[in-house]
Amino acid sequence: MSLWEYANPKKFMDTTGPLVPWVAGAAAVAMATGLIWGFFLTPDDFRQGSTVRIVFIHVPAAMMAINIWVMMLVTSLVWLIRRHHVSALAAKAAAPIGLAMTVIALITGGLWGQPMWGTWWVWDPRLTSFLVLCLFYIGYIALWQAIEDPDTAADLTAVLCLVGSVFALMSRYAVFFWSQGLHQGASLSVQAGERMAADYRYPLYLCMVAFGLLFVALVLVGTRTEIRARRMKALEARARMTQGLT
Numbered sequence: 711m712s713l714w715e716y717a718n719p720k721k722f723m724d725t726t727g728p729l730v731p732w733v734a735g736a737a738a739v740a741m742a743t744g745l746i747w748g749f750f751l752t753p754d755d756f757r758q759g760s761t762v763r764i765v766f767i768h769v770p771a772a773m774m775a776i777n778i779w780v781m782m783l784v785t786s787l788v789w790l791i792r793r794h795h796v797s798a799l800a801a802k803a804a805a806p807i808g809l810a811m812t813v814i815a816l817i818t819g820g821l822w823g824q825p826m827w828g829t830w831w832v833w834d835p836r837l838t839s840f841l842v843l844c845l846f847y848i849g850y851i852a853l854w855q856a857i858e859d860p861d862t863a864a865d866l867t868a869v870l871c872l873v874g875s876v877f878a879l880m881s882r883y884a885v886f887f888w889s890q891g892l893h894q895g896a897s898l899s900v901q902a903g904e905r906m907a908a909d910y911r912y913p914l915y916l917c918m919v920a921f922g923l924l925f926v927a928l929v930l931v932g933t934r935t936e937i938r939a940r941r942m943k944a945l946e947a948r949a950r951m952t953q954g955l956t
Contacts, residue, residue, distance in 0.1 A: 717794035719937050726930045733930065737923035744916035752909050764822045766914055770921035772815035772840070778808035778925060779843065779871070779878040782850075786868035796933065798864035799940070801871065802854055803932025807925055809847035816844065839877050846874035860940065 715721050748766035755762035782804050788797035819837065820830040831837065850867055857863035906914070 717788075717792070717796050719796055719941075722796050723934060723937060726934060730927060730930050730934075733923055734927040737920055737927050740916055740920035740923055744913055744920045748910070748913035748917060752913060755910075758826065761822055761825050762910065764818050765910065766917045768815055768818035768822060769914060770918045771811045771818065773918060774921050774925055775808055775811040775815050775840070775843065776878050778804050778811060779847075779874060781929075782808065782871050783875045783878075786864075786871040789864055790868050795864075795940070796937070798860075798868070799936040800929060800933045801867070802864075803936055804925075804929045805847060805851050805854070807928050807932070809844065809851065811921075811925075812840070812844040812847055816840065843874065843877045846870070846877060850874070 745766060749763050752763065754760050782801040785797040785801040785804075788794055789801070819840075823832070824830050850870055853867050853870060854863050857866065
């Protein structure tokens, strides 16, 4: 069975329909367990106090904000190369979710930064590139809304997605490019000396899985909604054409 079979809207709808309740249920269980574990069953940090618990929302949201844009980049490339409409609609459905994750990451970052840095915002390289990524999400969504022809909108938003990928990569790797930034290094590391304590690491892993499952559930629902909306427009156009002929 070829992966490209799922680019067929009917095949996609038939396959994903039964999956949505299971993925959504798994996301709800993982989210509830991870947040309860992280916020109520972990000790205060000896330096950051209770503020450290923001990490259970901030890190997964920031991770998803970047990875969602990467997903949009891949599906946009599929659209440009293979002209599969499901891929373009999946990118369109993912954008509002990515914007929400970006806003959550920016807000929770400010909530953490105020007591740690003494300010809600600094023009740190990673923070600045993340803010620009947020603006690209807004521009991407606005471009879809501004262009009436869906194929033209898919083409132009795909190009915008390619450009915005630069800032997605900068948001992820800015700490390696500019060592003078205030933003801390990676929260999770494979090196024992830099590794987060197990008390925080394991609930954070669960929260990351929960955010990932939540995204999958939402993007499946959003893509299915976009497919139905396109079918409705096609039926309305056909009905108007039939009325015009009669």
